[in-house]
Amino acid sequence: MEHNVLIAFLITGIAGLTTLVGTVLLFFTKKTNTKFLSASLGFSAGAMIFISFVDIMPKAQEQLLTTYSEKTALLYTVLAFFAGMLILALIDKLIPEAHNPHEMQSTEDIEHVKETPETEPENMSKVEKNKLMKMGFFTALAITIHNFPEGIATFISTVKDPSLGIPIAVAIAIHNIPEGISVAVPVYYGSGSKRKAFLYSFISAIAEPIGGLFAYFIFLNNASDAMIGIVFAAVAGIMTFISLDELLPAAEEYGNHHTTIYGCIAGMAFMALSLILLA
Numbered sequence: 546m547e548h549n550v551l552i553a554f555l556i557t558g559i560a561g562l563t564t565l566v567g568t569v570l571l572f573f574t575k576k577t578n579t580k581f582l583s584a585s586l587g588f589s590a591g592a593m594i595f596i597s598f599v600d601i602m603p604k605a606q607e608q609l610l611t612t613y614s615e616k617t618a619l620l621y622t623v624l625a626f627f628a629g630m631l632i633l634a635l636i637d638k639l640i641p642e643a644h645n646p647h648e649m650q651s652t653e654d655i656e657h658v659k660e661t662p663e664t665e666p667e668n669m670s671k672v673e674k675n676k677l678m679k680m681g682f683f684t685a686l687a688i689t690i691h692n693f694p695e696g697i698a699t700f701i702s703t704v705k706d707p708s709l710g711i712p713i714a715v716a717i718a719i720h721n722i723p724e725g726i727s728v729a730v731p732v733y734y735g736s737g738s739k740r741k742a743f744l745y746s747f748i749s750a751i752a753e754p755i756g757g758l759f760a761y762f763i764f765l766n767n768a769s770d771a772m773i774g775i776v777f778a779a780v781a782g783i784m785t786f787i788s789l790d791e792l793l794p795a796a797e798e799y800g801n802h803h804t805t806i807y808g809c810i811a812g813m814a815f816m817a818l819s820l821i822l823l824a
Contacts, residue, residue: 549703549704550704550761553699553700553701553704553710554754557756557757558753558757560695560717560718560721561692561750561752562750563719563725564688564721564728564746564749564750566721566725567723568725568728568743571730571733571742572739580800583796583801583808584800584807586805586808587792587804587807587812589719590796591810591816593713593812594788595816596716597780597782597785598785599820600816600820601709601780601781604774605777606622607774608771609771609774611774612770613771621774621775625777625778625782626778628779629782629785629786630786632782633783633787678736679735680731681728681730681731681732681735681742684728685728685745688727688752689748691724692721692750694756695717695753696757697764698756701765701777712816712820713780716784716816723795724749725750728745728749729745730742732746793809
């Protein structure tokens with residue numbers, strides 16, 4: 546268990562810090578590779594959906610069977626699954642759409658950010674810069690709120706079963722990259738500072754390892770098998786909601802339908818292969 550805890554902290558940290566990859570990409574290019582982004586988001590969605598239903602849900606019910614009858618264990622698994630979806634739905638409801646990471650934007654989509662001399666950071670008006678900085682702040686806040694439960698999910702899954710936690714972390718890491726872009730673009734163009742853009746993204750990124758710390762100190766040592774089962778089912782609900790509400794719609798927007806579907810199928814195949822190899 547102790548060895549798994551160290552692995553869980555490492556994996557959760559890496560998954561969260563991939564948010565910074567999107568920020569670094571911004572510094573090297575002002576044009577988003579939308580076709581690659583579409584395929585990547587579709588891949589992540591496919592991976593999350595597949596592992597949620599094929600691996601996480603059965604493991605959740607297995608944990609609950611140690612305490613409850615088969616029918617009751619199934620009932621609690623289903624209820625916890627939809628509770629996980631409801632948690633993110635409520636978070637989305639409380640966050641304004643313009644600042645919601647589930648309404649992600651490419652570099653080109655953000656207002657005022659075009660590749661012309663007039664809209665370089667040093668040539669923008671103070672009002673325009675303030676508007677973009679405000680957008681960057683609220684986007685960073687929203688992503689921080691979303692990353693915290695993802696950190697809890699990744700950490701607990703990895704502690705209980707590293708072969709389960711690693712694929713979850715990979716899927717989360719992929720979808721964190723465009724979130725980093727969503728934070729960095731308005732902050733960079735609003736402040737003209739790469740350092741500030743990186744700092745805002747970093748604050749959003751560390752929410753995931755902080756979620757892992759929370760799970761370790763507050764939850765993990767006091768949790769029964771049944772509680773772990775409920776958390777697993779809720780994790781499956783959270784990942785499914787992210788896939789359906791965020792990843793697939795964004796993938797469709799950035800690319801074409803077939804690119805999204807091929808990416809999604811590839812993600813499912815990757816997860817299936819990883820489960821077979823790690824079995």
